[in-house]
Amino acid sequence: MSEMPALPIAIIGYGKIARDQHVPAIEADPRFQLVATVDPNATLPGLPGFHDHEALLAGDTGVEAVAICTPPAIRHTVARAAIAAGLHVLLEKPPGLTVEAVAELEALAEAAGVTLFAAWHSREAAAVDSAREWLTDRPIDAVRVAWMEDIRVWHPGQEWILEPGGFGVFDPGINALSILTEILPVMPVLRSARLEVPRGRAAPIVASLALLSGDAPISVELDFLHEGEQRWDIEVDTPDGMLRLTRGGAALSIAGVPVAAAENREYPRLYTRFADLVAAGESDVDVSPLTLAADALAIGEQVDAEPFAFAR
Template structure:
């Protein structure tokens, strides 16, 4: 079967760190162009818009969008209208209605839409889901703390409207827990802390509910020193622990299971499989929880922030 001719839309830090190496390592894809207003992929044609890309790229099959979520709906809609399969970096869009509209457009056009959640592809996530499947959950704790200056240097958009703030990394934790828990997860309350000179939260505390159990999540974008991406799930059979963003699993009475970081290679393998099968994978549950937190939140203003 011929390789899928793919264009990268948005060639920023996440694209260079994760997407491009994953694409290069997958012979089911042939990266043929990029769309970016500031640069592009060296050695390949670079275009400013999807329309310019489509007009100059006969035989193009798919695009992968790694732009900021604000404005991504229009890009994805243009790609779908051109008959292209679309993979969306997380968060897939700025609102639930935008994702719903893209799913409807993809269905009408007969193309694949993939809302990718990279943390779900971490090595410990699927084994965690399997272990929890027949357990009764009695508690949940999420601690997701990282340094915005280290992981998003100078990226002003992330604290602007539609940028998600601390929920940009926090949604990774929500994508994991919605994948592994045997019962539905709900937000019962939230406190969002937003710098006085910004529009999106830099820290958040969530009160959670799972079945008949309570849980909590702490998200912090100002963590210095060691970074923390940890999930603990209490059950009637002991406590499951996921560390390092889901890559290391600890089960009661068992030796910890370290795993290789192959999140983005896993996503592109999944994208290729979906295209081959003529299917889409659109999961909005993590985004729903962020929206619920925003609706239920108590807001606090904190000190101004600068990169």
């Protein structure tokens, strides 16, 4: 059987995550060929660059798939247009502003016969599969999450992240929720949330969540103002000892003993999955992490925090 030709793909939203992660993953996967980028402010030398997605869809690039890496507020509009044009679509996290919006995209993709992939990259971290397997059928006593990073380091000058639809601290925090919903035997349910929103901003910069997985309490601490050593940690207490995921799911220990993990290849694994879905004519649209984040933003107690500016 002859090999299938590489799938021509374009990146819509050529920002930091696209440059750092998507481009290298696409270029390393022989099943894809990067043919264009779309961004009003940046281009990739050597490739056609379009100002907006309408120009891409009207152009003659031969594109058959897109990776949408725009800010969340416009992903739905861009994805609808791409699906209507018959393109396969990979959505960076979060896949949309609301669960309902993503459900509409899923229905449109099914009707159009194209693949829609809600890509939760943290689920592809090196130790997540092992953590899920070890926790299968094990009682859970309690879970603690600390997802703490410096917004000025990871999102320098990205004002959109604190604007309406920007998700604030849930932009990185939803990565923790994506891992929780992947590894816990019982799907977590939100009980309460506290959101610290800087005065003059629309999205939280610090958040505390209380959830339940069955009878097991889950505490989630999200902090976008954390300086010093950055933390992306999940601890799960069980009768057989504590499972600890660190480095965003890249490292694992059980009862204090490190567990060997493969090389961390989150985005290459995402594109392997995307290529497999396209080849099989299937979609993968899990909204469980988005559901938890959206619920927290909807019902969380909002408290005023000090004004925030990227420039000190």
